[in-house]
Structures are given as structure tokens and as C-alpha cells.
Ligand code: HEM
Ligand SMILES: Nc1ncnc2c1ncn2[C@@H]1O[C@H](COP(=O)(O)OP(=O)(O)OP(=O)(O)O)[C@@H](O)[C@H]1O
């Protein structure tokens with residue numbers, strides 16, 4: 001064997017070793033790329049969901065400003081319409097009594113056509129006033145609900161037992177739920193939370209009513225859980241109802257967004273709830289899968 | 304130090320002086336990988352200095368000649384690997400001025416562990432510049448070769464005076480360079 005053969009043998013061994021190492025390096029880099037990709041995907045998802053939450057909060061904030069402007073403008077005319085209608089209804093009562101007496105006295109002077117018209121007025125009047133009252137009450141309640149969504153309340157806050165409030169609230173709504181609806185409770189010991197209990201109770205009612213309305217005709221299971229996470233109280237309300245289509249998720253907190261028939265839903269339940277929770281410095285969010293169910297999560301700061 | 308600098312050197316020696324010369328040079332040093340260098344790895348820069356020393360003895364070539372040759376070959380290989388970084392330029396002087404500010408900076412982004420020298424330039428006009436080289440590895444002779452490789456690449460002839468040198472007690476090396484045929488182009 002020549003010198004030069006030996007030289008190539010040495011070089012060959014070296015090259016083989018280099019190739020082995022190169023293959024290892026490729027493997028290492030592939031793994032690195034895989035992990036980096038994984039991280040990127042996660043970061044992107046996180047960013048997208050943060051972005052969505054921000055947009056949502058921004059939209060609801062400007063809706064709140066609009067709503068508070070409108071309710072302010074409606075409130076004034078509503079107040080004088082209501083008081084004038086009340087006055088008018090008293091006047092009407094007096095007038096109808098007077099007309100009845102007059103009719104007796106002048107029975108013969110009134111022709112048949114006039115008699116019929118008067119009878120109609122006397123009969124319809126109270127019904128008309130009744131409907132006006134109902135309508136005004138409805139407008140009044142919508143306005144006050146919109147106001148709750150829109151405005152910062154500096155209402156009374158006290159250190160409160162949320163679990164206790166959930167139990168007593170449920171007693172109030174149970175009768176209104178579908179026959180087979182069952183509410184399961186899994187309430188962990190919570191520290192006292194500084195909040196306005198009646199408002200938090202209102203949120204629970206809204207969520208439970210929605211969950212019940214999403215259940216099949218006879219009702220379905222609803223689950224309420226509470227737990228502490230760091231310095232926050234977390235409340236979950238989940239159902240196994242219809243679920244919410246993805247394209248509607250960004251709208252459900254909007255005032256007047258409803259998928260329920262006219263007269264059944266105003267679309268204020270969730271926007272009021274959103275306003276209340278934001279007002280408490282908390283967060284309300286939703287996760288839903290069509291045909292599987294929906295979970296609303298409320299996070300309230302404990303301090 | 305990047306493996307590609309080592310593989311570039313081994314290619315150069317094998318091509319110009321034969322595999323036997325490279326084997327013998329490797330045998331003179333204490334290589335961490337027994338000379339099985341690959342582009343994608345890093346090796347201690349002290350090993351590059353030992354290799355250069357071993358080659359100077361093995362080939363009985365002066366170190367400035369060897370590094371000049373190596374610098375030109377290395378520029379050729381760098382261009383092969385990163386053509387887009389060099390092709391941004393059409394003229395030698397602006398290109399050289401951008402190595403320290405742009406190209407080496409991009410190397411540090413591309414390879415987090417890259418160890419590049421500190422290179423600052425003073426441009427007097429299109430034709431005359433001073434380059435300051437500063438690096439703990441003190442491979443100024445390699446830098447000289449790289450500059451000559453670049454000159455060749457851009458089709459320019461230059462004069463280069465290594466007027467101050469780290470190996471002679473200066474804090475940094477100073478290269479004073481000018482084009483032999485002045486650049487009269489309008490652009491760049
Ligand atoms: C002609 C101009 C250039 C000069 C004078 C120069 C100078 C040098 C020198 C002397 C080194 C050795 C390390 C040190 O001394 O600290 C080095 C390393 C390096 N240079 Fe340059 N260079 C030039 C152009 C380029 C170009 C065009 C590229 C790439 C497109 C490049 C990429 C690198 C890389 C990757 C290293 C190795 C980094 C490491 O080992 O971690 N250089 N350069
Ligand atoms: N648990 C749920 N499951 C499925 N859909 C829901 C659920 N909760 C809310 N939704 C959807 O969000 C919409 C808005 O709810 P929101 O409570 O604001 O209004 P509403 O229930 O329609 O009317 P209101 O509460 O004013 O009576 C609902 O119409 C429904 O489409």
C-alpha cells in the first residue's frame with residue numbers, strides 16, 4: 001500500500017466522522033425548529049385571542065357611551081310622558097263619570113250615533129291607558145337596563161359571600177326554569193369578595209336563564225362552580241345546551257343582540273352582566289361548542 | 304468560531320498542497336474533533352490559530368502569505384454561502400464600509416454565537432478609506448486576505464498599507480486602502 005493510499009484512508013475516516021456529526025447537527029436543528037414552530041403557533045394564538053378581547057372591550061366601551069347618551073335623552077321625555085299620561089288618565093276618569101251623568105240627564109237629546117260612539121270611548125279608554133302604562137314600563141325597564149350596562153355605578157360594595165348569594169339567587173329563579181332543568185353546584189370555599197351582591201346575583205340570574213333557554217324543551221343540566229385562582233374568585237356557569245355559533249361569539253355581549261324571538265329576548269342580559277363585571281374590575285368570558293354546550297367564566301378580583 | 308472557516312481552510316490546503324499536507328498539519332495540533340470539521344458547528348478560535356501555526360511550519364510558508372491566500376479563498380466561500388449579502392453592492396469601497404456595520408451584524412443575528420471582529424471605517428472619498436480592525440482573535444492578516452478577496456470579486460485593484468498592528472502593540476489594526484484606478488461611476 002502506498003503512502004498516498006494511507007493519506008486517503010486517514011482523510012476518509014475523518015470525512016466519515018464529519019458526516020456523522022453533520023447528520024446529528026441536522027437532527028438537532030430539526031428539533032429546534034420544531035420547538036420554535038410550536039412556540040410561534042402558541043404565541044400567535046395568544047396574540048389573536050388578546051387582540052379579539054381588546055377589540056371586544058373597545059367596541060363595548062363605545063357602545064356604552066352611545067347607549068348612555070341615548071338613555072339620557074330618552075329619560076327626560078319618558079318622565080314627562082309618564083306623569084302626563086297618569087294625569088290624563090285621572091282626567092279621563094273624571095270626564096267619563098261626568099259624561100255618564102250627563103247622558104242620564106239628556107238621554108233624549110243624544111242621537112243613536114253619538115250614543116254608540118260614547119259607549120265605545122267609555123269601554124276602550126281604560127284598556128288604552130293600560131296598554132300605554134305597559135309600554136311605558138317596558139321602555140323604562142329597557143332604559144334602566146341599558147344604563148346599567150353603560151354607566152359606572154358607585155353603588156354600595158361590601159365584603160360578601162358569593163357562594164351564599166348564588167344559593168339564595170337560585171331559590172328565586174328555580175320556579176321559572178324548565179321542568180327537567182337541574183342545577184349542580186360545586187362551590188369551593190371562597191374568601192369574602194368586595195362587591196355589590198345584588199348586582200352579582202343579577203349576573204348569575206342572567207347566565208342561568210340563558211343556560212336554561214339554551215337547553216332542550218324539557219330542560220337540561222346546568223353546573224355552577226366557584227374556586228379561587230391566585231387573588232381572584234372564579235365562577236363558572238356551564239350548560240349542555242345548543243351552544244353558540246362561532247360567528248356570534250363576538251356579538252353576544254352587545255346590547256340588543258339576541259337570537260330569541262321578538263318579545264322573548266331583549267338581548268340585554270349579557271351586556272348588563274358585562275357592564276356589572278367590568279365595573280367590579282373583573283372579566284367575563286365565554287367558551288362554547290355548537291351542540292355541546294357553553295361555559296361562561298367570571299373572574300372577580302378578591303381585593 | 305464558525306465551522307465554515309475551518310472547512311474553507313481544509314479545502315484550500317487539500318486543493319493547493321494535497322491531502323497529506325492537511326493530515327500532517329492536523330497531526331501537529333490537538334483538535335477537539337480530530338479535524339472532522341463541519342460547516343454547521345463551532346470550534347474554539349484558538350484551534351484556528353494552532354492550525355495556522357501548524358501549517359506555517361508544515362508548508363514552510365510565511366504566515367502573511369498563507370493568510371492572504373486563505374482570506375481570498377474564505378471570501379470566495381462566504382460569497383458562495385451568502386451571495387445576497389454581497390450582491391447588495393456593486394462597488395468595493397462602499398461594500399468594505401458595510402461589512403462591520405451591516406454584514407457582521409447580520410451574522411450575529413443569523414448565528415447567535417458568531418464571533419466577528421469589530422470593524423470601523425473612515426471613508427475619505429469613493430477611492431480612499433481607512434479600516435480599523437479590532438478582535439480578541441487578532442486575525443488581522445486574515446482580514447487583509449479577505450479584503451483582497453473582496454477586491455478580486457469586485458474587479459478592483461487596491462493598495463493596502465497595514466500601518467498599525469495589534470501584533471505590534473497597537474490597540475487595533477489600521478488598514479489604509481486606496482483604489483489603483485479611481486472609481487468614476489456616478490452611482491452607489
Ligand atoms: C472583506 C471584508 C471582510 C472582512 C475584512 C472580514 C473580517 C473577518 C475576520 C477577520 C473574521 C475572523 C474573526 C475575527 O477576526 O474576530 C471574520 C469572521 C466572520 N465573518 Fe467576516 N469579514 C469580511 C466579510 C465578510 C462577509 C462578506 C461575510 C458574510 C457574508 C462575513 C461573515 C463572517 C463570518 C460568518 C465570520 C465567522 C464568525 C464566527 O466565527 O463566529 N464576513 N470576518
Ligand atoms: N348559555 C347559552 N347558550 C346558547 N346561547 C346563548 C347562551 N347565553 C347567551 N346565548 C346567546 O346570546 C344571546 C344574547 O344573550 P342575552 O342574555 O344578552 O340576551 P337574551 O337572552 O337574548 O335576551 P334577555 O337576556 O335580554 O332576555 C342570546 O340570544 C343567545 O343567542
Ligand SMILES: [Mg+2]
Nearest residue numbers: 206210269270
Ligand atoms: Mg338572556
